[in-house]
Amino acid sequence: MSGTEPGSGVRARPRLTVLSGPSGVGKSSVLAELRLMRPEIYFSVSVTTRTPRPGEVDGEHYHFVDPATFRRMADAGELLEHAEYAGNCYGTPRRPVEQALDGGMPALLEIELQGARQVRAAMPQAQLVMLAPPSWEDLVGRLTGRGTEDPAVVARRLEVAREELAAEKEFDEVVVNSDVRTAAQELLTLVVGPRSKTQNQPQERCE
Template sequence: MTDGTGAGSGARVRPRLTVLSGPSGVGKSSVLAELRRMGPDVHFSVSVTTRKPRPGEVDGVHYHFVDRAEFDKMVDNGELLEHAEFAGNCYGTPRAPVLAALASGLPSLLEIELQGARQVRAAMPEAQLVMLAPPSWEDLVGRLTGRGTEDPAVVARRLEIAREELAAEPEFDQVVVNDDVKSAATRLLHLVVGPAPDAR
């Protein structure tokens, strides 16, 4: 019998990489923060980026901050599992820490956008792709427009991208609906540490 977190099971399951993705405004940061508070024995991948740190962000904790030349070198050397460019800034996932975690028996969790998730699926077909989805489209629209601080054109573009991302749901192995942060984090944890199915 297992408690759903991997504890209490005599069988050893091979750890796997789980990729969490979802549209802007769906609450990925909140769900991941709640998951971290649960203190699971999970490797949280830290992305590398060329953008400048925001107030409160710590290098090596929130991101690895590098300049464009170093980022390009990492791409050329095959050091990134995936990489993409958004709004003039580059983002990528260092390959070595993920592989090291998996080799040591730790499941690894990575939060990236749809483009990166597709690259990971191509590079590591055994990776589990999880989409974090809103309870409804209306709920997501409310989250993205409720701030009222951004240019309407920017919000409209975000909604357009969000619609495209949600349309990619069939590409994902699992969908977690974020109708409650704690319950969404709990379900995600079970997916990250649970045994992989024998066959898709």
């Protein structure tokens, strides 16, 4: 969805929206619902060094790479942002995002807090959206209910989640995921709606 610059007759470049939120908040479910609503939105596929979870498909959910490949991509400037989260590195391939925006397609990135800060610094016009749980207790229940990870890993994710939720004021908008479809509809409105406020944030990088 794109418009024109006032008084210019030139089509405005679509917005870049960055979605972030703690592990277990339901980002994947909300994005899956959003894809059904508006498949024409460009959904960036991140690169990561972490091990795939059950059911995840390489190239669809993430591009899974080894640490050496990740470092090469970062050093070559092929990543719009890259950050470390819970002991693994994540990054956003730059070229597909730029191509989508240049082609008039709204783009959506799902990345962690460190990466969101980098995108804000590199692209101040980007819109940062936090997906938040209805309550802290709800998030704890979602994480511990997975049963797929070591308790120490879950404890670390909860620690990181506290830090992420504490950064809420750095985001332009907050969507509470009490209901997946409702949250997806709210996110869609933000992705294709009027531009929101922006603010610069410091960069943090995964070396």
